[in-house]
Amino acid sequence: MDNLLDFFKAYDISLSQMIIVAIIFFVTIAMELSIRLFFRRYEKATQHSHTIKILFYLSLNKPLQLATMVIGFYFMAMHVLTWFRFTSFFDQVVTPGVELGLALCFFVLMNTFLSRLKTYSITKKTRTDGGYNNFAKIEQIHKLGQALTIAVMVFVIAAILGLKVAQGVAYLGGGLAIIALVFKDTISSVFGGLIIYLDSPYAVGDWIYTIDGTIQGTVEKISWRLTHIRTFDKRLIFTPNNLLITQAVVNASRMSNRRILQYIGLRYDDFDKFEAIQKDIYTYLGEHPDIDQNCLTLVNVVNGSTDMGSTTEGFFGGSSLNFQVYTFTKVTNWLKFQAIQDKIMMDIGRIIYRHDAEIAFTTMTLDISSEGAEPSPQAT
Incomplete structure (x- = not known):
């Protein structure tokens, strides 16, 4: 003390x-x-x-x-x-x-x-x-x-700090030239981030994917150098911005509508009922509140190169009469779209059964000739 x-x-x-x-x-x-x-x-x-x-x-x-x-x-x-x-x-x-x-x-x-x-x-x-x-x-x-x-x-x-701005800018320019040579990839990613902010090909929350399919997911963050993309299996991809501006990127979130494309097969026994079923399905889709009537709606027979399961078939398939339902919903939200599509497909199934027709499944008919056949033990 x-x-x-x-x-x-x-x-x-x-x-x-x-x-x-x-x-x-x-x-x-x-x-x-x-x-x-x-x-x-x-x-x-x-x-x-x-x-x-x-x-x-x-x-x-x-x-x-x-x-x-x-x-x-x-x-x-x-x-x-x-x-x-x-x-x-x-x-x-x-x-x-x-x-x-x-x-x-x-x-x-x-x-x-x-x-x-x-x-x-x-x-x-x-x-x-x-x-x-x-x-x-x-x-x-x-x-x-x-x-x-x-x-x-x-x-x-x-x-x-008492620095002269003009002198500082000159020093800064020289320093940036050296940095650009050493870190050219990083600098290109930074300028890529600037281009992304100016052009806005995608934003946070968008579902994007590259044409080659190597990168796909939801954008979580766009920084100056990296774009954070969360894949659908919840993994995070840190993608340099220069990679996303040098190749084609599809922004699936900016679709105007979502498409319903379903292939359905009827039994050959219901051939005479097909036109009535086709007409009722088309009328049903034309009156549906969730279908965009400004977009194309088709209920028609499929062409000769449609993949119907494991085979490529046309209208007259191996065990069914094949037709397609092609239309667009107003909503683009994936969850809401799935609910609408589920309801539409169930209603189409009800229309088919209302005409006493059935949806076909793979069948095989075995045709055995009776000529020259040996008698069965029971007949003997």
């Missing part, structure tokens, strides 16, 4: 000065806790009434906490360094550090607000009728906002 008192006397540090530093410390902690408690209650009170203005207010939580700590550190450092007469260190290190800390607060604010705004926009734009959800514009605006925020941060940091 005596050594500590001697240390304070040597630097002419009074008790009142130490009390001031302690007060600044505890006030800073109290303000940080108050901000945290206020925003916690504010978020609970507004969780069911989010607007863009409320999202911005909620985004102030972390930046205000960080700014409070930075400003409190600034005033404590100002007093402590004054005791030890480290004014040059304060001006050269502490002041730029505090400015960088406040700039970081701005970056955290913008990044948090952009993330909340993206989530809010996706939730608001999500369709509930089974139609296609196009979130490409939301992704573009989010990435553009991030790019602008980073650009502003670079210029602010350069100004704080």
Whole structure:
């Protein structure tokens, strides 16, 4: 204790000065806790009434906490360094550090607000009728906002550190040229990500696949370098963006309609009933509320190269009269489509049985000639 008192006397540090530093410390902690408690209650009170203005207010939580700590550190450092007469260190290190800390607060604010705004926009734009959800514009605006925020941060940091912008741009250009030669694949993937954001061939949530079939799944995330694709067996593929812009990619989620294509076979015994069954099925599809009447609907005999099970057959098959049902549903949602298709096929089966006809199954007729046949033991 005596050594500590001697240390304070040597630097002419009074008790009142130490009390001031302690007060600044505890006030800073109290303000940080108050901000945290206020925003916690504010978020609970507004969780069911989010607007863009409320999202911005909620985004102030972390930046205000960080700014409070930075400003409190600034005033404590100002007093402590004054005791030890480290004014040059304060001006050269502490002041730029505090400015960088406040700039970081701005970056955290913008990044948090952009993330909340993206989530809010996706939730608001999500369709509930089974139609296609196009979130490409939301992704573009989010990435553009991030790019602008980073650009502003670079210029602010350069100004704080006293760097000349023109000289920094020249050095940056030379450095980027070297980096481009060393990491050309990575750079091409980054530019591929930029092209994806500009052209929007797919967005998060889309089901895509390449023409060669090597990549297929649902897009979970599009970063600057990689596209995260979740396959249907729940595996995650991290695909470089340059691979997806150099080959044809099919976006199955952006189909306008889903097609029903089913092949059905009738018994040869029901040949005379086929035209009536065909007419009733066509009428049924024409009146169905889930069938898009602006698209082509066919109930016709199949051609001579249709794969009917294990054989290639036409209308007059090996054991059935084959016809096809070709139509399009209004919905594109896979689950809803499956339910509609199931109902339609069951109703078509009922139409067939209503005409006292039956759906054929593979049969074989054995024709045995009676000429020259030996008599059976019973006949003898």
